[in-house]
Amino acid sequence: MLNINFPKSISILLIAFLLSSCSPSVVDLSLYTTDIKIAQEGEVIEVPVRASFTLYGEDDGELTRASSIAEKYLSKDSIFSQSSGDWGETLVIETTIPIGTLENLQNYLVSNNRVAVLLIEANSNSEVEVSLRPTDYADALNSELSDINFMLGFELPGDTTNFRIISDSRNDVQVDATAVFVSEKPYLYFSKILKRRGEAEIVFKGSTDSVYSEIYPVVNINYP
Numbered sequence: 069m070l071n072i073n074f075p076k077s078i079s080i081l082l083i084a085f086l087l088s089s090c091s092p093s094v095v096d097l098s099l100y101t102t103d104i105k106i107a108q109e110g111e112v113i114e115v116p117v118r119a120s121f122t123l124y125g126e127d128d129g130e131l132t133r134a135s136s137i138a139e140k141y142l143s144k145d146s147i148f149s150q151s152s153g154d155w156g157e158t159l160v161i162e163t164t165i166p167i168g169t170l171e172n173l174q175n176y177l178v179s180n181n182r183v184a185v186l187l188i189e190a191n192s193n194s195e196v197e198v199s200l201r202p203t204d205y206a207d208a209l210n211s212e213l214s215d216i217n218f219m220l221g222f223e224l225p226g227d228t229t230n231f232r233i234i235s236d237s238r239n240d241v242q243v244d245a246t247a248v249f250v251s252e253k254p255y256l257y258f259s260k261i262l263k264r265r266g267e268a269e270i271v272f273k274g275s276t277d278s279v280y281s282e283i284y285p286v287v288n289i290n291y292p
Contacts (some may be wrong), residue, residue: 092120093121094118094227095117095119097186097230101289104167105237112176115166117162120160122157130160140209145164147162151159151198165189169188182205183198183202183209186198186199194271195244195289198289200225202223202224229285232270237291241262243270243287243288244287244288245270
């Protein structure tokens with residue numbers, strides 16, 4: 069059930085759902101280093117994710133209908149909220165998505181509908197790669213939303229994806245990422261050593277002029 073048709077430029081999600089642009093405006097992920105380690109060792113863990121979507125113009129009840137459809141593809145405790153702004157309607161979805169290795173995620177998705185996952189892989193440098201990926205359920209959701217309105221849909225990556233990596237490990241942990249923003253400063257390559265209770269918030273821009281409009285956000289974790 070895990071979609072592994074990679075874009076041409078790579079060898080990647082998240083979650084969420086819909087809008088005039090078909091991509092989430094913002095996706096916020098919070099990951100603890102011990103959860104990443106546990107998932108690497110074979111468990112599947114649900115981690116929190118928050119996705120915001122903006123529908124420009126008037127909403128004729130389409131966001132409500134879209135929310136009802138999206139519920140089928142999310143965890144049962146997902147929370148939906150909607151607000152109005154100067155330029156349109158904003159839908160915020162607070163839910164969870166699973167993190168794990170490919171085989172374990174594929175088994176998990178057999179009985180758990182999720183539009184996105186966090187895939188764990190080991191790279192050639194013995195680092196742990198964590199990437200946000202859509203699943204086959206994302207395609208199904210996109211199809212159902214398009215039936216409501218051709219301007220509605222679901223595609224990843226979002227316009228902005230925020231990875232908040234929090235260390236709760238006893239030993240230092242190194243976090244690396246490529247072509248990202250940290251504290252609004254651009255980095256071609258970002259690297260940080262996290263002490264226990266330290267954290268890093270890494271921002272991936274997925275707008276059309278960004279490399280991450282074509283590939284999926286990925287962070288590398290090294291446990292020395």
